[in-house]
Amino acid sequence: MKLKNLKKLALTGNEAAAYAMKQINPDVVAAYPITPSTEIVQIFSKYVADGEVDTEFVPVESEHSAMSVCIGASAAGARVMTATASQGLALMHEMLYIASSLRLPIVMVVGNRALSAPINIHADHSDAMGSRDSGWMQMFCENPNEVYHTVIMAVKIAEKANLPCMVEMDGFITTHEMEMVETLDDKEVQEFVKKRIPLYSVLNVEEPITIGALDLFDYYFEHKRGQVEAVFKAKKIISEVVKEYNTKFGFNFPDFVEEYETEDAEICVVAMSSAAGTLKEAIDLKRESGIKIGLIRIKTFRPFPYEILRERLRKFKAVGVMDRAETMSTLGGPLSIEIKASLYPLDKKPVIQNFIFGLGGREFSLEDAFHVIEIIENIKKGKKYDDVLYIGIRE
């Protein structure tokens, strides 16, 4: 139930992210352009130039420096945001671990895009999956509206958890798709995100501290143990913040997973981001011909909601897992591997079928979604397939 009439704006995913950033009015934004998230940087610098925000914008010379500036500014206590994609995220890789380990709540919007080589500017999740063990939270959005609201929630989640957070959307499909976005007032956003209360500040010259010391075998392990504890705690924070947001503004955003038609379903498909939209439509149509299929969309991939997935997936006979990335391990896509691991303790578990699809922006059509559903239905009936199936490919 909507509590009031929200202002509706037609925005692309990039515009929605930039608009949320404008309303957040962070202390520092340091960013570097890369397709398909360049627009975020462009739009935001125009906000700065027009005085619509009083953020300090640092137009750095690389993504490595973007994240380094973010780290410096965040360690000084500032609220810091950035945006990137693909090669840019890969170039930041080293710094991602430092941001999370120094417990800096940086929020980064990622327009998910394939990694080179061969160079490709279109959607897949290779970039995000490369940073899945970096200690960042990762929230994947289905559409521009969700992007807008997730960016706002991410600020609060990150700052409560003292962990950085990526808000991700599919390159071009979502970054450039225009959709109605229900927006809050600037004041509502400000009241929701409040002020950042940092754990520490490198600007505290009265009580100086050393940050990023050399940490050898006698302490490093304990520090890492502490960090993983913080990630566990972040799960509760994510739930609380999303609940607070939903209650306050009358939304129904998922914290970890969104369920679609799962109640009476016998089989299920698991997906992230924009592919969920296509699958929902395919599910509606397939249900008309009696296939009882549901969808679980994973919104928060890090921390990984294994408890929820174990609980929700156990009842199905067959589960298809959609991966828009390869691990090149020969074991399948990253999501399927983690879901298999999540279900392992169960005595009776569904058959897990991995589908790899949409690499480099290959379209995931309604026909492809039908195909996926038919395969899962066949598995329910006892048919066997290869462990990993590639969907929408010429083979």
Add this chain to the structure above:
Amino acid sequence: MKKNFISLKELSERNIGLAPGHRACAGCPFPSIVRMVLSASDNPVVVANATGCLEVTSTIFPYSAWPVPWIHSAFENVAATIAGIETAFRVFKKRGIIPENKKINFIAFGGDGATYDIGLQALSGAIERGHNFLYILYDNQAYMNTGIQRSSATPFGANTTTSPAGKVIPGKLQDRKDITEIIAAHGTPYVAQASPSHFYDFISKIRKAFEIKGPKFIAVLSPCVPGWGYRENESIEIAKLAVETCFWPLYEIEHGVYKLTYKPAKKLPVRIWLEKQERFKHLINREELITEIQKKVDEKWERLLNLDGKKIF
């Protein structure tokens, strides 16, 4: 009295530097360099440190030798890190979170690897964007932390573990980059070369740098006992000889104006400096190579003499 004057007495009373117990090698000059930089500041400082010897020897958890706020993030990004901190400071002032009159000097320390090589891009970017910070390059002319590998600061002929003097190849075959000139070419408001042997000259440069708004860069020679191969009590002597031979001239470029801040009364032959160090041992009987090194030193020195007092930008 000059604005940036500080008496030796006052300086020694301030005595802000690395606390005892750091693990720098015996005879390493960088603890003295850090002490000079921190003590020279009239305002509180915030330090960012690149990965390297200084960082690893001064902050082995749970200990820290730093009496000031200090951050280490990575090897190649110290300029970007200090840029982020300085940006936060500015926005906090703009937003009234920090009082407008509050003064902090932002200092980045990097070794030659962190400066000439892997961190050059981040440094160049931070300078171009005009962040208000002082970059101190402590130049020990190789990657010492990882065991004396060549860097682009390593001089021609030097023996390092990745430019070993062998039967065929006489150490490093390339000249070092002239980092001071590279930074000056950015139009950096203040650029200088200094040596811990000429500490008063160094301190004046630090203090001058703190007075100037925008990016500042000081390259200070930091001889390395194990890396260069000499006795522990000789670091300052070696640094001094580098200056007296004009291998490492002391000069500054303030708003584009060159100034030699020290001219040796008698320019010594570079051989005297080379002979003192193990890393050049294999060159001692290679007269043609020593002549080549001397020729390059002379050319650079001549160039500086010509530029002395001139404005380049």
